[in-house]
Amino acid sequence: MTYTITVQPSARTFEAEPGETLLSAGIRQGIGLPYGCKDGACGSCKCKKLSGTVELGPHQSKALSAEEEAQGYILTCCGRATSDVVLESRQVTHAGAFPIKKMPARVAQLERLSHDVMRLRLQLPANDVVQYHAGQYIEFILRDGARRSYSMANAPHTLLESGAPMVDLHIRHMPGGKFTEHVFTAMKEKEILRIEGPYGSFHLRDDSPKPIVLLASGTGFAPIKAIIEHMRFMGITRDAVLYWGGRRPQDLYLDAWVKERLAEMPHLTYVPVVSDALPEDGWRGRTGFVHRAALEDFADLSGHQVYACGAPIVVDSARHDYVQAGLPEEEFYADAFTSEADKASG
Known part of the structure; x- marks a missing residue:
């Protein structure tokens, strides 16, 4: 059994499996709901539930307060439908949504930008070039399955300026951090990493004249x-x-x-x-x-x-x-x- 999720005001719909978060279901079917951390910590995916029942998983009160929850707000990153649901979400994308891909990436260059910031340049596969909006991020999939998220620091049109597709990331050293300790102490050029993306709804809205x-x-x-x-x-x-x-x-x-x-x-x-x-x-x-x-x-x-x-x-x-x-x-x-x-x- 699946549940039908309708997003207003766009009236777009998608199906959610029992136990699947609304955000994961939307991403899987190309529905660009707004989101950030995907862990119930940032509140970027907060939206209004207009009808239906949603079971919320663990989340931080700063992302969704008890008062907001009482008013019908949910977090799609940790919310699971238990019936058909109608949501109100302002940022649902349509033709501009790019497919999320999992791929290997080769470390092409490591450059210190400051005492605790490293520019990590990744070479991506040339046979299936990733598309993304300026402002989106990718996730590293570590060997134990843990994930770490970093935004692309170069715009999509620069992807092929070096011939092979390259993306730049700015990595801040987090002392004791599982990933950043490796970046700053052991990572070498030509190392192969696993990434997935693009993710995120943070990108410029080109259709507005506002400053x-x-x-x-x-x-x-x-x-x-x-x-x-x-x-x-x-x-x-x-x-x-x-x-x-x-x-x-x-x-x-x-x-x-x-x-x-x-x-x-x-x-x-x-x-x-x-x-x-x-x-x-x-x-x-x-x-x-x-x-x-x-x-x-x-x-x-x-x-x-x-x-x-x-x-x-x-x-x-x-x-x-x-x-x-x-x-x-x-x-x-x-x-x-x-x-x-x-x-x-x-």
């Missing part, structure tokens, strides 16, 4: 970089302001790259923000919390779109404060970089 706020903390810059490359390639001239935050100036590891883009993209503005500069850094720029910097410049965000990526605390704070500043909730697009430690915490 854009791009908000990044740390390596949350990776998918933002891909979006900037996409905007330049597509000739998108919407006004856009990038706010990129780090603790110290060296955390803005591609600061020079951004400044080079400013000369090519007159509609792009860049505001670097440092929260914990030391005297020896000689920092003369903006300070404090990066998401607050945007509010200092835009008291009213009602006419904007926001694309936010980085630490969950930054994304969650921005979502709350920007809506308070008039931003329509449906114009806040986010990808919180949820670590294994984040998922394990309540």
